[in-house]
Amino acid sequence: MASLEELVKKNSDLDDNLISYFQDLTRSWGLLADLSFSDLLLYLPVGEGFLDFVLLAHIRPTTATTLYRADLVGQKFEAKSRPLVSEAFDSAQISFGKVSMGGNREISVMAIPVIWEGETVAVLVSEKTFIGEPPRSEMERTYLSIFNRFAEMFERGEFPYGEDDRFRHRMPRLGDGLLLVNTEGQIEFASPNAVTLLHRLGWHRPVVGSRFEETGLSSKILSRAFRNKGSVTDELERKDKTCVVSHCFPLLNSGKATGAAVLVRDVTELRRRDRQLISKDATIREIHHRVKNNLQTISSLLRIQGRRLDSDEAQMALNESVRRIGAIAVVHETLAVSKEGEVTFGEIMRPLVELVKEGLGSPVKPIDIEVSGDTGLLPSEVTTTLAVVVTELLQNALDHGFKLVTQEKIDDSRVDVLLSKDQEAVMVEVSDNGVGLPEDFDIEKDGGLGLTIVKTFIQQELEGSLNVVSHPETKGARFQIRLPSDKLFTEDEYEGKGVE
Ligand SMILES: Nc1ncnc2c1ncn2[C@@H]1O[C@H](COP(=O)(O)OP(=O)(O)OP(=O)(O)O)[C@@H](O)[C@H]1O
Ligand SMILES: [Mg+2]
Numbered sequence: 001m002a003s004l005e006e007l008v009k010k011n012s013d014l015d016d017n018l019i020s021y022f023q024d025l026t027r028s029w030g031l032l033a034d035l036s037f038s039d040l041l042l043y044l045p046v047g048e049g050f051l052d053f054v055l056l057a058h059i060r061p062t063t064a065t066t067l068y069r070a071d072l073v074g075q076k077f078e079a080k081s082r083p084l085v086s087e088a089f090d091s092a093q094i095s096f097g098k099v100s101m102g103g104n105r106e107i108s109v110m111a112i113p114v115i116w117e118g119e120t121v122a123v124l125v126s127e128k129t130f131i132g133e134p135p136r137s138e139m140e141r142t143y144l145s146i147f148n149r150f151a152e153m154f155e156r157g158e159f160p161y162g163e164d165d166r167f168r169h170r171m172p173r174l175g176d177g178l179l180l181v182n183t184e185g186q187i188e189f190a191s192p193n194a195v196t197l198l199h200r201l202g203w204h205r206p207v208v209g210s211r212f213e214e215t216g217l218s219s220k221i222l223s224r225a226f227r228n229k230g231s232v233t234d235e236l237e238r239k240d241k242t243c244v245v246s247h248c249f250p251l252l253n254s255g256k257a258t259g260a261a262v263l264v265r266d267v268t269e270l271r272r273r274d275r276q277l278i279s280k281d282a283t284i285r286e287i288h289h290r291v292k293n294n295l296q297t298i299s300s301l302l303r304i305q306g307r308r309l310d311s312d313e314a315q316m317a318l319n320e321s322v323r324r325i326g327a328i329a330v331v332h333e334t335l336a337v338s339k340e341g342e343v344t345f346g347e348i349m350r351p352l353v354e355l356v357k358e359g360l361g362s363p364v365k366p367i368d369i370e371v372s373g374d375t376g377l378l379p380s381e382v383t384t385t386l387a388v389v390v391t392e393l394l395q396n397a398l399d400h401g402f403k404l405v406t407q408e409k410i411d412d413s414r415v416d417v418l419l420s421k422d423q424e425a426v427m428v429e430v431s432d433n434g435v436g437l438p439e440d441f442d443i444e445k446d447g448g449l450g451l452t453i454v455k456t457f458i459q460q461e462l463e464g465s466l467n468v469v470s471h472p473e474t475k476g477a478r479f480q481i482r483l484p485s486d487k488l489f490t491e492d493e494y495e496g497k498g499v500e
Contacts, residue, residue, distance in 0.1 A: 052076050156253075180262075217236065
């Protein structure tokens with residue numbers, strides 16, 4: 001189905017301001033359909049001499065049965081076939097009438113001109129089954145009289161309002177709860193659901209006759225709505241976590257406020273769910289914390305076992321495993337203290353570097369490890385994998401890059417970690433100015449366990465690529481990792497945080 005905007009553009013050359021005016025109207029008209037117990041239809045006159053009307057929008061009441069089961073939006077009608085609509089459009093006044101639907105069925109029609117900047121631009125039509133003059137309850141009479149006040153505001157060009165508070169949630173409907181308030185702030189009418197809601201707020205005296213602010217609702221919205229001549233929204237949260245949203249629609253007559261219709265809605269349950277979502281972040285942090293603790297336990301078990309082994313080789317193997325587990329633990333620890341359970345890789349690097357330096361033992365080799373740039377936020381499983389990879393490369397630089405250098409060279413020995421990202425990829429480069437890789441080193445064949453882990457994680461887990469450069473002149477080794485963003489992020493993550 002075409003949107004209101006598409007329909008207006010397809011059938012006329014009206015400008016965007018007018019389209020937003022229609023959109024404002026249809027945003028709040030659910031209330032009007034409910035108050036009038038009728039279907040509401042918005043007709044736009046189109047063509048040469050406005051001989052046709054296009055149905056721009058339609059809303060059904062929640063307080064009565066609809067006349068239209070089918071969806072007629074977008075259809076064009078000859079003006080001749082809609083005489084009351086034409087009359088309201090031509091005269092800029094409300095026109096009433098009865099229309100026969102065949103058999104002995106009649107519908108009552110009220111056609112209301114929609115005025116914008118002093119001109120009739122569309123016609124709003126209220127249609128419902130005509131059932132004579134039935135005895136009406138006080139509630140029905142009140143709803144209809146409020147609707148009539150809105151209808152007259154249309155006629156005078158006072159509704160939709162020029163200025164509106166935008167709504168965070170769906171527009172409230174009559175069933176949520178309605179209060180009719182006079183200009184003195186006294187409640188003249190309250191729908192049953194509004195009364196229930198005020199009971200929840202602790203107001204047990206008769207609602208009709210009470211002052212609006214006594215009931216626990218904020219009176220500010222009334223004065224603001226009267227002053228701005230536009231709708232005002234307010235949300236109230238009480239100590240007991242009861243949350244109420246109020247939408248105040250001032251009723252105007254030639255620029256003067258004559259009262260207000262206030263829709264009230266209990267959103268306690270909605271807000272409780274919002275809070276649950278927030279506490280989900282806290283849960284994620286708690287899980288990272290526990291994973292870190294578990295990894296530390298595993299490390300201790302391996303260390304204890306290592307101490308009981310006689311073989312040096314076996315001991316070393318266990319110690320290396322302890323170090324690798326340590327890198328993963330660092331990631332979880334950093335995530336556990338992070339604000340949203342998310343951190344950039346740059347933030348992980350600092351504790352990782354500390355970890356690798358700790359492993360060096362005595363500071364005989366004062367080697368600088370410099371980290372620059374950042375990758376932005378990465379999914380946490382990517383962060384863990386990458387942390388293991390980078391630790392491995394740092395460890396290699398320290399183990400192999402500098403072990404042969406003479407004491408004099410030690411001063412400017414350094415390892416650089418360069419983090420960056422662009423539209424397509426995240427890049428990580430680890431380089432050192434040590435002895436460089438052995439001549440005719442082939443990463444595919446010559447790697448030990450460390451580089452095998454690096455290759456497997458980069459190429460298979462992260463679907464990225466690894467490039468190794470060894471400079472004969474500078475003698476350093478340089479490992480360049482490139483991870484394509486579309487492999488790292490799901491589509492929304494990619495939109496949201498992967499790339500700025
Ligand atoms: N930064 C570097 N500078 C010089 N040589 C390096 C560097 N990184 C790796 N190498 C060479 O590549 C070899 C393979 O490294 P790899 O990490 O796979 O195994 P390893 O470090 O020997 O053992 P481990 O399994 O404990 O990591 C090393 O033995 C070393 O010769
Ligand atoms: Mg190694």
